[in-house]
Amino acid sequence: MLPPSLRKSDCIALVSPSARLNDAFPAAIIRAQQVLSDHGFRVKTIFEKLKPDQSYEDQALHRCDELHTAFRDPEVKAVMCTIGGSHANNLLRYLDYDLITTNPKVFVGYSDITNLHCAILAKTGMTTFYGPAALSELAEYSHPDTSTMDNLFRMISNETDTITAGPLPRSLEFSPALLAIFYGEKEGPRERRPSPGWKWLRNGQxxxxxxxxxxxxxxxxxxxxxxPDWSGRIMFIETAISDANRRNGPDISKVKEQMVDLMNHGVFDKIVGLVVGRPYGANYNDDAVQWKLYHDVLLDVTSEWSWSILAGIDIGHTSPMLTLPLNVPAELDSSTDRFEILRPDVV
Known part of the structure; x- marks a missing residue:
């Protein structure tokens, strides 16, 4: 099931089903709202502060109710998450999947929102979009990355010439850090570096x-x-922020442990290819040895399988950021150095 395409003057709802940072960064929320308005969209922010005495279950129901409000509202045509965080998995048993099925809408987010992407696809079959969040990408000082925004609207809107399926672009430069506000620092332009580019760790098609x-x-x-069922899928993965140091990504031993978990679940027996995002964090982007170890882990854990692996893609905790549609056909081909969406993902 493909959600209806977003069109200019449509309404986008901002929701916070994971971390609740609207009150912590009000200026950034306003900036994200303005960015969407400047692109010709109307914006609703659906957010009511959690009560301190709410139980864990009541907090989950509260966050679900905000999501349900967005999907129930006939004026809202797209639902964008303000940020990732943690504990989105607590919402899964309370979500009204019938409501989402009967009101299909563009749904965008990343990081902890992975839980919602997977659950919505498994329970409804609706395509959702692994892409930017309001606080972490749209609210960038002094304006969001042009490539990130172009790729977002290329995927969710049919009013651009580039909505049709085709090869995914690659960045010439990237930022290795989060926005300054997430480090408690004064806002300013992010550092940009030359992009190391894509790397085929294992060739194939x-x-x-x-x-x-x-x-x-x-x-x-x-x-x-x-x-959802992993059979015949091209899998994409990316790594998040370290719990111990927000400037770093997870330790390489943690990445290996998590990859082994996927292997033990039988995921690698079912997929046909793997796409890996550029790893977040100074521990990788400032250390060529760790960067190589990251790639070595990917190859080592998956050595039993022959499917292709493409690494260094602009997805997840990086800037610029591609928007990827779940459940949409794609192609990998190392002989032509190509990662391509095979058909449009909205109707």
């Missing part, structure tokens, strides 16, 4: 529907009723 997300979040749903 594959076609399959896209499925994936943040590696650590995927492990919350794999093996549950909220995980």
């Amino acid at each position: 594959a076609q399959g529907q896209l499925l994936g997300g943040c590696l650590s979040s995927l492990l919350h749903v794999v093996g549950t009723v909220y995980c």
Whole structure:
């Protein structure tokens, strides 16, 4: 099931089903709203502060109710998450999947929102979009990355010339850090570096529907009723922020552990190809040895399989950021150095 395309003057709802940072960064929320308005869209922010005495279950129901409000509202044509975070997996058993099925809409987010992407696809069959969030991408000082925005609207809107399927672009430069506000620092332009580019860790060709997300979040749903079937999929993964140091990505040993978890769940027996995002964090982007070890882990854990692996893609915790549609056919081909969407993803 493909959601209806977003058109100029349509209404986009901003929701916070994971981290609740609207009150912590009000200026950034306003900036994200203005960015969408400047692109010709109307914006609603659906957010009511959680009560301190709410139980864990009541908090989950509260966040679900905000999502339900967005999907129930006939004026809203797209639902964008303000940010990732943690505990989105607690919403899965409370979501009204029938409501989402009867009101299909563009749904965008990344990181912890992986839980919702997988559950919505497993329970409704609706394509959702692994892409930017309001606080972390749209609210960038002094304006969001042009490539990130172009790729977002290329995927969710049919009013651009580039909505049709085709090869995914690659960046010439990237930022290795989060926005300054997430480090408690004064806002300013992010550092940009030359992009190391794509790297084929294992050559090959594959076609399959896209499925994936943040590696650590995927492990919350794999093996549950909220995980779609991996058979014949091109899997995409990317890594999040270290719990110990927000400037770093997860330690290489943690990445290996998580990859082994996927292997033990039988995921690698079913997929036909793997796409890997550029790893977040100074521990990788400032250390060529760690960068190589990251790639070595990917090859080592998957050595039993012959499917192709493409690494260094602009997805997830990086800037610029591609928007990837889940459950849409794609193709990998190392002989032509190509990662391509095979058909449009909105109607």
